Amino acid sequence: MNGNVEVVVIGGGYGGVTAANSLARRDGVSVTVVNPRPHFVSRIRLHQLVTGSDDAVEDFGEVLGGKVRLVVDTATRIDAAERQVSLAGGGTVSYDYLVYAVGSGAADPGVPGAAEFAHWVSDLEGAERLRSALAAAPASAPVTVVGAGPTGLETAAELAEVGRKVTLVCGGVLGPSLHARVRRPVARRLAKLGVTVIEGPRAQVAEVTSDAVRLDDGRELPSAVTIWTAGFRIPDLAARSGLRTDAEGRLVTDATLTSVDDVRIVAAGDAAVMTDRPFRMSCQAAVQLGPAAATTVLRRIAGKTPAPVRMFFAGQCLSLGRNEGVTQFSYPNDKVNALRISGRTGAGVKEIACRFTLNKLVSGARKASSRASHGDDTHRLETPRPEHRTTPSDTRGAA
Structure with missing residues (x-):
């Protein structure tokens, strides 16, 4: 076909990167990623950044194909009409087409004092601030993890x-996403590490202060550093742009990941x-949804009907320190079962999973750089290119 189809990917996380690399492999498609940071954040290692065992970042040059244009900036509004x-x-x-992959961040706890005094580990900046707060606190100072x-x-x-010295406030049951039998080795490992676990219906946080956490039942836990890990918040970009969202602010899509408001907007993550x-919000879902979103876009460009997305889950891998971990297996529909791998082997499986995920991104970048468009005629892009509008500032922030 004549000319290029321009695809913009908002978000450079797992879903955005895998979508961008899949799209960039196809001739006739130009891909731009808009991301607020100049580097890729490995969110599954942010808890390691806190203790210094990993920096949790990678160069975008390693995980994005060389033909993908990176714009380091923050998207503030989507004008679907224009x-x-x-x-x-x-x-x-x-x-011409947009992939919406803005990810998630720390939720507003809605608990008095939490926004002011608690730290979080769900994004790079929060994890870096937490690391600094821990460095400033005495080694013997009590630390409370909520969630x-x-x-x-x-x-x-x-x-x-x-x-x-860590206290873990569950706000309910320990490891709610785990099978009951898998919780046992997790509880044993935490006990071995000296973590005080507070769970049950009254283990809800009522207030956070600069030096304590108060529970619903009146208990007060001394806490020099409080870390809030319960819940995620979705950026409100879709809602501010007039696109339909659910109660949590997630863009509502059909089974092909296409926005119910606009067939030119496809989502991932x-x-x-x-x-x-x-589906469960996770890295495991995102690395499947990114390529699936790309496939939907490519089929629409080619004038074909996208197929419903199929998701397959294997389980969850948890590191419980550097020396032990637990792998919780699940059925393909993400329903957990009693199968597990624990101990040092569990830690090894988690490390393999982290490295495999990064290697998958690097491999995708290399394939995108080679622009290997072969095979399925979905990708021949033989339909007329829609009108493409540009502004003088289109190149702002390009890497």
Whole structure:
């Protein structure tokens, strides 16, 4: 076909990077990634950044194909009618198709004092501030982790293993996403590390102060550093842009990841939801949704009907410090079962999973750089190119 189809990917996380690399492999498609940071953040290692065992960042040159254009800026609005993305730096980027992959961040706890005094580990900046706060606190100072999901468990264990005095406030049950039998080795490992676990219906936080955490039942836990890991927040870009979202702010899509408002907007990762088939917000989902979103875009460009997305889950890998871990297996539909791998082998499996994920991104970047467009005629792009609008600031922030 004549000319290029311009695809803009908002977000350079797992979903955005895998989508961009998949798209960039196809002749006739130009890909721009808009991301607020100049480097890729390995979110599954942010708890390691806190203790210094990993920096949790990678060069975009390693994980993005060489033909992908990177714009370091923040998207502030999507104009679906004009097919433009406004940027915080003042420019705009035009698109023929848009991949919405803005990810998720720390949730507003809605608990008095939490926003002011608690730290989080769900994004790079929060993890860096937490690391500084821990460095400023005495080694014997009490640390409280609120939330016993995967992030809370990994953070509590990581800190306890380096000698911190940690209390884990579950707000309910320990490891709610785990099978009951898998919780047992997790509880044993935390006990071995000296983590005090507070769980049950009254283990809800009522208030956070500069030096304590108060629970609903009146208990007050001394806490020099409080870490909030419960819940995620979705950026409100879609809602501010007039696109339909669910109660959590996720872009509502059909089964092909296409926005229910606009067939030129396709989503990937935590920031979207298929209302009839919601999926778990996770790296495991994002690395499947990114290529799936790319496939949907390519089929639409080629004038073909996209197929519904199929998701397959294998389980969850948890590191419980550097020396032990637990792998929780699941059925393909993400329902957990009693199968597990624990101990040092579990830690090894988690490390393999982290390295495999990064290697998959690097491999995708290399394939995108080679521009190997072969095979399926979905990717021949033989339909007329839609009108493409540009502005003088389209190149702002390009790497």
